[in-house]
Amino acid sequence: MGQSIEEINKEKLVEIKKKEHFKKLLEEKNNEKYNLIDFLHEVQNIYGHLSRDIQITIAEEMGLPLSQIHSVVSFYSLFTTTPKGKYTIEVCMGTACYVRGSKDILDKLSKELDIEPGQTTEDKKFTLEGTRCIGACGMAPVVVINGDVYGRIDVDDLPEILAKYE
Amino acid sequence: MGTTEILVCGGTSCNSSGGPKIYKNLLMYIEEYDLRKKTRVIQPGCFGFCEQGPIVVIYPNGSKEGVFYCQLKEEDAQRIVKEHLVDGKVIEDFLYVDPKTGEKIAKHEDMDFYKYQQRIALRNCGTIDPLSIEDYRYRGGYKALNKVLKEMSSEDVINEVKRSKLRGRGGGGFPTGVKWEITSKVDGESKYVICNADEGDPGAFMDRSILEGDPHSVIEGMVIGAYAIGAQKGYIYARAEYPLAIDRTEAALEDARREGVLGKNILGSGFNFDLEIRIGAGAFVCGEETALITSVEGYRGDPQPKPPYPAQGGLYGKPTLINNVETLANIPIIINEGGKWYSKIGTKDSTGTKVFALAGDINNTGLIEVPMGTTLRDVVFNLGGGIPKGKEFKAAQTGGPSGGCLTEEDLDITLEYDSLLDADSMMGSGGLIILDEDSCMVDVSRFYLDFTQDEACGKCAPGRIGTKRMLEILNKITEGKGDVADLGVLKELAENIKKTALCGLCKSAPNPVLSTIERFEDEYLAHVKEKKCPTGVCEGLSKWIIEPDECRACGVCEPVCPVDAISGQRGEVYKIDPEICIDCGVCAKKCPFDAIHKA
Ligand SMILES: Cc1cc2nc3c(=O)[nH]c(=O)nc-3n(C[C@H](O)[C@H](O)[C@H](O)COP(=O)(O)O)c2cc1C
Numbered sequence: 001m002g003q004s005i006e007e008i009n010k011e012k013l014v015e016i017k018k019k020e021h022f023k024k025l026l027e028e029k030n031n032e033k034y035n036l037i038d039f040l041h042e043v044q045n046i047y048g049h050l051s052r053d054i055q056i057t058i059a060e061e062m063g064l065p066l067s068q069i070h071s072v073v074s075f076y077s078l079f080t081t082t083p084k085g086k087y088t089i090e091v092c093m094g095t096a097c098y099v100r101g102s103k104d105i106l107d108k109l110s111k112e113l114d115i116e117p118g119q120t121t122e123d124k125k126f127t128l129e130g131t132r133c134i135g136a137c138g139m140a141p142v143v144v145i146n147g148d149v150y151g152r153i154d155v156d157d158l159p160e161i162l163a164k165y166e
Numbered sequence: 167m168g169t170t171e172i173l174v175c176g177g178t179s180c181n182s183s184g185g186p187k188i189y190k191n192l193l194m195y196i197e198e199y200d201l202r203k204k205t206r207v208i209q210p211g212c213f214g215f216c217e218q219g220p221i222v223v224i225y226p227n228g229s230k231e232g233v234f235y236c237q238l239k240e241e242d243a244q245r246i247v248k249e250h251l252v253d254g255k256v257i258e259d260f261l262y263v264d265p266k267t268g269e270k271i272a273k274h275e276d277m278d279f280y281k282y283q284q285r286i287a288l289r290n291c292g293t294i295d296p297l298s299i300e301d302y303r304y305r306g307g308y309k310a311l312n313k314v315l316k317e318m319s320s321e322d323v324i325n326e327v328k329r330s331k332l333r334g335r336g337g338g339g340f341p342t343g344v345k346w347e348i349t350s351k352v353d354g355e356s357k358y359v360i361c362n363a364d365e366g367d368p369g370a371f372m373d374r375s376i377l378e379g380d381p382h383s384v385i386e387g388m389v390i391g392a393y394a395i396g397a398q399k400g401y402i403y404a405r406a407e408y409p410l411a412i413d414r415t416e417a418a419l420e421d422a423r424r425e426g427v428l429g430k431n432i433l434g435s436g437f438n439f440d441l442e443i444r445i446g447a448g449a450f451v452c453g454e455e456t457a458l459i460t461s462v463e464g465y466r467g468d469p470q471p472k473p474p475y476p477a478q479g480g481l482y483g484k485p486t487l488i489n490n491v492e493t494l495a496n497i498p499i500i501i502n503e504g505g506k507w508y509s510k511i512g513t514k515d516s517t518g519t520k521v522f523a524l525a526g527d528i529n530n531t532g533l534i535e536v537p538m539g540t541t542l543r544d545v546v547f548n549l550g551g552g553i554p555k556g557k558e559f560k561a562a563q564t565g566g567p568s569g570g571c572l573t574e575e576d577l578d579i580t581l582e583y584d585s586l587l588d589a590d591s592m593m594g595s596g597g598l599i600i601l602d603e604d605s606c607m608v609d610v611s612r613f614y615l616d617f618t619q620d621e622a623c624g625k626c627a628p629g630r631i632g633t634k635r636m637l638e639i640l641n642k643i644t645e646g647k648g649d650v651a652d653l654g655v656l657k658e659l660a661e662n663i664k665k666t667a668l669c670g671l672c673k674s675a676p677n678p679v680l681s682t683i684e685r686f687e688d689e690y691l692a693h694v695k696e697k698k699c700p701t702g703v704c705e706g707l708s709k710w711i712i713e714p715d716e717c718r719a720c721g722v723c724e725p726v727c728p729v730d731a732i733s734g735q736r737g738e739v740y741k742i743d744p745e746i747c748i749d750c751g752v753c754a755k756k757c758p759f760d761a762i763h764k765a
């Protein structure tokens with residue numbers, strides 16, 4: 001089944017909005033002193049990722065070598081070059097969560113969604129990630145879905161939590 | 167009549183277990199019962215007792231004696247308003263129950279978790295509204311800054327800090343006053359102050375809680391530091407994983423500027439200093455000061471060889487003072503109460519208090535602050551309330567990926583910089599992970615090395631290749647493919663990496679491995695000689711089994727096994743022959759009842 005015309009138009013509109021936002025940001029930054037990492041965070045907030053094309057645009061517009069941008073993007077784990085799903089599930093793999101069984105949770109989610117950590121489901125709904133300590137260790141094990149923090153969870157709680165994101 | 171203050175914990179933990187809903191409901195019912203004029207509901211930072219969250223503390227009519235309600239649910243807000251605020255009754259159902267005596271306790275000072283604490287760095291966490299500079303002021307905030315700018319020279323400030331014998335809380339334990347003195351003596355027109363809020367140690371959350379609960383204490387500490395060394399500009403480098411801490415710090419910076427304690431001509435003294443937040447992007451090595459500096463400049467966070475130290479050539483090549491969040495939060499108190507007062511707390515060489523993040527297999531997870539020199543036993547069994555489910559204590563891991571493990575025999579060790587080093591561990595930033603008898607120490611050591619190996623920047627060969635080889639060996643051991651010679655190779659690699667790596671990250675990466683080999687050699691030997699994991703954690707060493715109680719004998723697993731290791735009858739029960747099983751795990755994936763797992 002294909003998408004309806006409205007859906008296609010809506011998606012196009014979203015893309016145009018993103019492009020405008022990106023253009024405005026580039027202009028703004030060109031006129032002031034900026035910090036590359038902060039800037040990349042802002043761009044990633046618009047697109048959800050920093051693909052090679054986006055990096056090339058930044059390099060051209062800002063007059064920076066692409067290698068410099070790429071070196072920063074590839075170094076920091078929070079920058080991603082591939083689009084993510086609608087929901088990103090982050091399973092904390094910090095020490096406190098690990099000793100309270102976060103690996104079982106990651107394994108279970110991996111099985112349930114049929115993707116490996118770092119991958120996105122085919123319907124682009126979920127991205128699964130093992131993440132660094134988010135500082136809620138008192139609630140270990142912790143899972144974060146698009147910013148919502150779920151603490152002290154058990155493998156059996158997962159279906160109920162996932163159901164909220166249908 | 168004063169107002170009744172109602173404090174609803176707004177730390178990350180309580181926020182994720184329903185705190186904000188309780189807050190909203192409280193406001194709603196206070197409105198409904200027309201109590202708005204007589205109450206003030208605030209969301210302070212973390213109370214520390216995360217295990218018992220969400221927490222609400224009520225201080226009636228300006229009294230200092232609060233009633234502590236814990237493990238609340240959103241619907242409990244109505245009862246709190248009706249029974250406590252309107253009828254003036256303490257609600258027994260919501261009180262904390264002492265696990266040792268079974269008694270209900272209303273005042274937090276009477277709980278073991280708080281009784282042994284001395285809160286200096288955390289003095290305002292959980293008591294004030296972090297978004298209110300007035301609250302901070304009311305508790306003596308910015309008094310120290312006023313005193314510094316009006317009455318003290320920069321040498322006076324440095325001497326006071328030196329007298330306190332405060333040591334850096336970021337892990338290294340370098341004397342803070344000495345660092346300030348060195349940085350102040352370097353000539354330079356522009357200098358910088360940086361607050362290290364990267365807190366990369368997984369399992370540590372004290373810096374986060376301080377910024378979330380009391381951001382002004384850090385800002386005040388930074389302005390005082392800037393005055394002492396002669397800096398005009400500063401940065402707070404925070405992890406992107408801490409959005410709440412960043413938001414609150416951002417708001418506090420604005421308030422501080424508005425109130426004239428930050429920016430131009432601070433408190434009319436003619437001294438200028440301003441601050442900006444820089445946000446990391448997920449790299450542990452950026453907690454290391456030289457890497458942090460390159461990251462603040464906007465580049466990839468590669469560590470740099472020292473010297474030059476940041477004090478000589480730091481940010482943009484200028485003299486730079488870097489201190490940790492907790493270090494800075496201690497400064498205002500030291501100025502107010504005097505360095506001598508501070509130096510009398512704790513032990514001779516480790517003065518003051520230390521905040522620890524208690525996590526892992528422990529009853530009272532949370533944040534505690536105790537005088538240096540408190541024993542590990544006190545922390546685990548008195549404040550921490552011991553090990554859950556009646557299990558045995560096995561080890562305490564301190565110092566995160568750079569530290570080591572302490573065992574039962576070390577329980578009487580005093581928690582301070584030097585005694586921890588003597589025990590082959592380190593203070594680190596204060597993460598304290600407790601492990602119970604079910605933890606496999608080989609797996610723990612593999613876990614830490616996996617972390618450092620993943621985070622190593624790749625700049626130096628020992629860090630890039632050496633840690634990788636070590637991880638490969640540990641993986642082999644946990645999969646049951648190791649042999650005794652591997653232990654020797656591990657130790658040799660570890661010693662070499664410690665000697666030759668470029669920065670602190672990889673220099674200390676082998677520590678958790680060495681410390682566990684030293685203290686739990688038997689466990690390593692069981693893995694390599696008997697090919698057994700005594701705790702059953704290492705999956706590679708365990709076998710697939712079909713749990714008879716969970717198996718519904720549907721027969722799905724039998725035909726999918728590629729080597730015919732599964733036998734049984736539909737409607738009865740199925741079994742896996744461990745001798746034939748090749749460990750592919752296909753049957754477990756197919757089992758509709760999740761009855762197949764490793765054991
Ligand atoms: C690999 C590595 C990671 C570090 N991570 C942190 C950190 O997360 N937070 C911190 O304050 N210091 C960290 N440090 C220590 C800093 O390099 C630096 O010594 C410290 O920020 C100085 O502040 P202090 O003297 O107030 O402790 C780290 C050091 C190394 C080698």
Ligand code: FES
Pocket residue numbers: 092093094095096097098132133134135136137138140141142368369370
């Ligand atoms: S270890 Fe998971 S939140 Fe800290």
